[in-house]
Amino acid sequence: LCKASCPLKYLSVLVYTTLRHVGLNWQQCDDILRPMGSLLSETSQKHTEAFLFGDFKDFTSEHRGGKHTSAFFDDFPEIETEAKVYTLTRCSDKAANFSINDLARFIDEKYYETTGTTKPKDSELIRSEASVRLDLRRWGATFRENGARPYWEGHERADVVKSRETFINYFLDNKQSYYTVNDNENLPGWIKPEKKPGRILI
Known part of the structure; x- marks a missing residue:
């Protein structure tokens, strides 16, 4: 009943402070908190300090971050769609020569094409390779060895x-x-x- 009607953080702080008040150490508290599915001692201690010495509003807020600014594909959804199609097309090829850099360059070209601007000389890609790799994972891509390559590929000694x-x-x-x-x-x-x-x- 308590778990259904009260946030886990509040319950964990209540139980943790009670256990510490009766003289149990962190390890003993963890042994009791873990089977209950509560937050463990280290996290409960941080929340307890925020409750006792901090702002109550700070204690009750979740601080889970969230989206504070629009992402690249929020501003250019058509580029995201084209990038997904490009990825599917390239991954369907028998030759295993598709790389993250190819997709990053494709997005870069589409960005300047969409905005009607020219890319400054020696400027970096509009989306870094690390960002593009995360985009692929967000789109559900998995990275596996390509077993459908042509037989003679790689046998050209x-x-x-x-x-x-x-x-x-x-x-x-x-x-x-x-x-x-x-x-x-x-x-x-x-x-x-x-x-x-x-x-x-x-």
Whole structure:
């Protein structure tokens, strides 16, 4: 009943001050407060000091901060929408080359495009990379490894490329020894090898 009708801070201060009055130390108070779901000793002590020595209005206020000024996307909601679409488009690509910097630069370009101003030389991005990373998290983005990248991406060492070219050139040079498929879309069929014996690659 008390929890339903009275703020947790008030109850915690009441119980904490009572426990301290009867001579219990902080650890003993924590052992009693924790199972009750109350604020622990350190926090209760701060609120008690505010109640006893501070302003009552200060004690009763929550001091949870809140929004005191408008955020960037409050002033430019269309840029936020475009940034979300841009992010979805880039994340849908198979190549894993989308970065926070790309999105920060996109927002920067859209800002100057929307405001009709030109970016001063050597000025920083309108939204820092750290802010853009927080925006992505706020939009529900998660960061995972891209498993849908093209097979050959990342396998472009010189020796790998040379080996692949040698492998393909062998078949191109000896294609008369293999069965191939004709280019007729209406009536596809086998082209028999010119050399004997013929080979089928499976």
